[in-house]
Amino acid sequence: MNTQESIDLSITPIPPPVWKPESVSLDTFENLTFFDLEATGLERDSHITQIAATRGSEEMSCYIMPKKKINNKASQVTGITTKEGRMFHFGKPVPSLSINEAINKFMQFCTITAGKVVLVGHNSKVYDCPILLNAIKNCSSTAHFETCVSGFLDTRKLFQLTYPGRKSYSQESLVQSLCNQQYQAHDALQDASSLKQLFESCNFDDVSLKESSFSLTSALDALAYSNTVATNFPSLEKLVLEKVLSECMARKIAGSGLNLKHLHIAYLRNGTDGICSLFTEGERRVRVTKSKKIIESVCSYLKKSCPEQ
Incomplete structure (x- = not known):
């Protein structure tokens, strides 16, 4: 030196x-909106390639042109590829939006007149939530997002609490065993729709719901902490x-x-x-x-x- x-x-x-911030649970579970996303990889800074949501009889879905390369494993799982500025789903061309357009479309879906929505996703605390919040932050849309979303409910933890001792808590396994159905997994809209059906077919107690939830504020705090770790x-x-x-x-x-x-x-x-x-x-x-x-x-x-x- x-x-x-x-x-x-x-x-x-x-x-x-x-x-390290402590996770804060939600107290109410109204306006449940089931969502899912696909991305370029498993890392928290992965780019979203598809996002979908459903609530009641409404649904939205769109493909997003990523600025990062989709890794081979992600493409094999989701069927999403890009070539020469175009997106394909299992080889068929699909229309795509920019990340800013897609985030705006998603937030419009989350904006309702009767308060804020709770976003319900499977394993969302570990995967979907950090990737989504990173994208929202990069689009300078965090303040807007806070006006329409109160927090998240992670159904993987919810099913672990409600059905302890299972060998698998993957969404596919749960849908097959509890609903006796199969579906096209790793398509964001199919995942969100099947999760809604799965959730509505089961009864959950208030304690498990609370323990499986986390507020948007605590999710943003956790993301900031994670980014601090990644920087240092x-x-x-x-x-x-x-x-x-x-x-x-x-x-x-x-x-x-x-x-x-x-x-x-x-x-x-x-x-x-x-x-x-x-x-x-x-x-x-x-x-x-x-x-x-x-x-x-x-x-x-x-x-x-x-x-x-």
Whole structure:
């Protein structure tokens, strides 16, 4: 580390603590709107290739031209491909919209006169919700979305609570065993429609519904936290590879708003005490950890990689 870098590190501010947000459940389950999406892959920053929703006797569906390449596995599963600016579904050309047009169409469907809707999806907390909210954020439509959607209901968790002990909680398996039907899975409209039918064929208690839901605000908070981890974690990966930290602890550090440069700053300023103060700051809960073993492991690494000025 040269002198200029050391000087810059010593004056750079360390961001305030960030904590992993707690999920907040919904209290009411009116205006249920069943939705599903297909995307270019499984990653949270994947681009949507199809989105569909149904409520009552109404439904909407559209294909979306992605700006990312659809990976081969996703194409095999969904049948969606692109070529020379056109979209195809199992080889047949289909009309497509831009992501901005599609998000506007989806939000128009979610906008009703009798309050806000609850979006119901299968495994939506892990997959559909983060991808959808990323797309809405990129379209600068979050504020509009908040006016028409109160939160989400994840039916995978709902069925896990209601029917414990099943070998599979995939939507296909549930539809086949509980409704004695099959359908064209991995088509967004077919998925949303079959989920609606599946949901309406079962009885769920209020406790399970509540435990399977999460508010839009908490979903947005969770997405922001996930993005913070994604931004900071790459700088800490070397510490995981060198077994200075576990991956779980490195992600916790990243989620708290810190990257490797911030650790260098704290160590340059006050050595081991600097890292200890940084990791343990906070009133009701600590920023990272009070573990002396972890603090000493990080300091040992920093002592070698961050010599005194």
